[in-house]
Amino acid sequence: MMQYKEYGMTGKKVSAIGFGGMRFRKEDYTKSLEKCAEIVRRASELGINYFDTAPDYCNDKSEDIMGIAFKNLPNPFYVSTKSAIWNEKTADDVRRRVDKSLKRLGVEKITFFNMWCILNMGQYKKVMAPGGPYEGAVKAKEEGLIEHIVFSTHANGEEIETIVNEGYFEGITVGYNATNFAFRQKGIKAAHQKGLGVVTMNPLGGGIIPQNPAFYSFIKESKEDTLVQAALRFNASHKEITVVLPGMGTVEEVEENVKAGENFGEMTDEKIALMSQKLNESLDSLCTGCQYCKGCPKDIQIPKYMDAYNMYILNKKPGAIKDRLNFHWGLSKEKASECIECGKCEAICTQHLPIVERLKHIASI
Ligand code: SF4
Ligand code: SF4
Structure with missing residues (x-):
């Protein structure tokens, strides 16, 4: 049975494994959005109730796919979507974005609305500036269109701690996995202590973890687990982490991933220290393939x-x-x-x- 955790102080109980809506396959969504919506429905059948999407994901098709699936999901659900400062720079822009997302998702309100990808303190200030994106989200919340304003970030632990302590958000979505955990641990601990929900994206390190079974064998606690399940369980077993968010593009992936949310132990500080030791000098040094560095003036990929x-x-x-x-x-x-x-x-x-x-x-x- 899927395990559920309290999302911070929101009163929402969410599945330990969430559905990341950024990995629908091009060959599928170019032919049939309905086929992709079937994957979402299967996740709901198996106990997932946290669905994450965003404008721009999958050539801007992800919200549409979710919207189709939401029309007849077998179980109650929560939806998370986003607004990015590079798209929506002002409060009015965000307000318009909320309307567009609501329409595409076919819902009356967005459960979790992320101020998307705050990379550093400079960007945080722009998001929070008078007339800026955060103000637009607050307005939509006052109108009953958003339930909880959260933020997603790739900032380091100290910066996350600062943002969390300023107290404007009810939850955080952050990249966390068996490769970069030391880099982010301070941040997720701070968020948890402050009573925020913590959603972890990129739990497979952009595929690096399953592609390197020998290197990452230390995260496997049970022989029956695949490396994917072990990586998801690694995150899920943290008491600070509410939801683990792998991207899913097939029914088979859904079925493999949900098993990691069915039973997991507790990650202790001793276990974490041991893992840090094992990763040693390569810790924090791997590219996770997040693609945020695209756009080199010399066209270097x-x-x-x-x-x-x-x-x-x-x-x-x-x-x-x-x-x-x-x-x-x-x-x-x-x-x-x-x-x-x-x-x-x-x-x-x-x-x-x-x-x-x-x-x-x-x-x-
Ligand atoms: S190099 Fe680019 S793809 Fe790799 S982690 Fe940095 S921003 Fe992401
Ligand atoms: S030219 Fe070099 S430093 Fe500048 S974006 Fe491209 S790779 Fe990075």
């Missing part, structure tokens, strides 16, 4: 180059970068040398990676 560098970190073999670039991505190492060190990507990298230095390393192999 940074996430793919950083993914190749991940292989080097994980395998410790110098040839790993070249193999990954050539055979997996079809890219050349020479392109990495075109970096002009403008710093744009490093300023927004959610993992705070030394991208420029890594590109230099790649160019030199």
Whole structure:
């Protein structure tokens, strides 16, 4: 049976595993949104009641898919969607966005509305500025269109702690997994202590965890678990974490993921310390493939180059970068040398990676 947890102080009981609506497959949603909606319905049948979506996900189709599914979900549900400062800069923009999301989702109110992807304190200030996005969300809440205003972030632990302590939000959506946990632990502890719900996205580290079974075998506590289930259970077993949010694109993925929400122990500080030791020097240093660094002025496909560098970190073999670039991505190492060190990507990298230095390393192999 799926386990449920209290979402902060909202009075809502949510499933330990939530449905991430960012991984519907292009070959499916270009043919039939209804086919994707079936995946959402199966999740509801199996006990998931927290559904996360956003404008822009899956070529802007995710909210539409959810809307189709919500028309006849077998069980009661909560929906989370978002507004991003790069799309909605003012209170009025956000207010319009809420109307659009409500229409697409076919619901009367949005349960959790995320101020999306606050990367650092500068961005937080812009979100909170007079006439800015947060004000629009408050207005929609006063009108009864939003139940809870929350935020999603890739900021580091200290910054999250500061935002949480300012007290404007009822919950947080944050990237957390067996790769980056030390980087974010302070933040989720602060949020939990303050009584916020904590939703963790990217629990599989952008696929890195299941793709590297030997490296991540330390997270498996039961032989029966797949590595995906072990990674989800790793998050779910934290008392600070309310919902684990894997992206799901097939019914099979739903069925595999829900099992992780059926039984899990408790993550103790001792266990965490042991895992930190095992990850040791590669901790915090992996690219999670979140794609926020897209848009390099020299058209360098940074996430793919950083993914190749991940292989080097994980395998410790110098040839790993070249193999990954050539055979997996079809890219050349020479392109990495075109970096002009403008710093744009490093300023927004959610993992705070030394991208420029890594590109230099790649160019030199
Ligand atoms: S620092 Fe280099 S890789 Fe990063 S955005 Fe600028 S040119 Fe592109
Ligand atoms: S380099 Fe940073 S921002 Fe870019 S995909 Fe990797 S983790 Fe995300």
